[in-house]
Amino acid sequence: MLRLYGSRWSPNAKRVALVLLEKQVRFEAVEVDMINREHKNVSYVAKQPFAEVPYIDDEGLVLYESRAICRYICKKYPNQGTPLVPAEDDLRAYGLFEQAASVEIYNFDVHVQAAAYESVVKPALGMKTNKANYEKHLKTLGQKLDIYDSILARQRFITGDEISLVDLFHIPYAVELEDAGCDIMNTRPNVARWWKELKARPSWQAVKETIGSSP
Template sequence: MVLKLYGWPKSTCTQRVGMALIEKGVPFEFVMVDLFKGESKTPEYLQKQPFGQVPYIDDDGFTLYESRAIARYIAEKYAAKGTPNLLPIADVRARARFEQAASVEVADFDAFAGRAVFEMVFKPMMGGKSDEAVFQDLITSLSAKLDVYDKILATQKYMAGNEISLADLFHLPYGVLLATAGSDVMQAKPNVKRWFDDLTSRPSWQAVKDGVKSTVNV
């Protein structure tokens, strides 16, 4: 049975999972969940994803939600396929470095980038009004965090070392949307720019940036 990815094509979290599947060369069927029609809030959907969010996967009857957890599952289950060491398994120190970088993405990047994008991109879609002052405060805080990134990336190619990992890929959906929100913060620091340009050029991002699609005929 082919793995099924349930989500909204351009949701950041759905894109995150789509990238992991493509990086590992895992065929999948994409199943559209129309958020604007409330399909993520139906009783049937809530049995699979109790928070009513996207995405979740169904891998031959095994269901899992939360995009970072799904990506880790894919990288470990299909460790021998596709891009190697997206989730280091054999080396305990390499795994620790990965977990360190993954924690940094959640606490020091997503906590600011996600809120900044919401303020300027998603909030108006939901009928709200953006607050420029809130946005600028978030970008100022994010820029200070990226100063640290720039120092880290001055001595290594990626956030967990010299091999790409999920911790790098996790940054992509919100990192790209920062430009849509009105900030060039991802291009303002030389090592961050080099790293992020590398990430955005990857075929996995190019495949999902305009919306996740099935990679098998359905």
């Protein structure tokens, strides 16, 4: 069976669990003890040389980087669970999917991740939040969400009118930020509508039951 080496502390591991659940792929969740830095051990680094969480072992194929794992799962199980990538022969849909995938990384993730690092990770590790850095990334994130709002005024999801991997990729870090009291996902009408629909997916509710949620 596919094994997901992750952690309830890791939004990136939750991203993979979420997609495995959407694709109805059975898997075993293995908790990596990040508090005791298990991911820095020699035996772990032999699997994931960058010493990060998560990776999967799919019957001997070891793969890391959460978005790569999710794409691999969709390629392996095209006719199972939710269709989350465009049809293989639809070139235009493929281009728009890849466009959205890059937008998620460069216009959303880098800022939401930096903001969550300041407001969630640092306090959890007993470090002091750099408020100026937090505000800087939140401000940029807001500017990007203004553009998201104009895109989501024209289509239901971020790639088009069907849900895709890219929509799901937004969930884990945005939930971290929201749980820390940040309301940014709810202050623009179309983003708020989209965000409400994403968070309510049964797959996201089930992630907590499969790999746990950060305390």
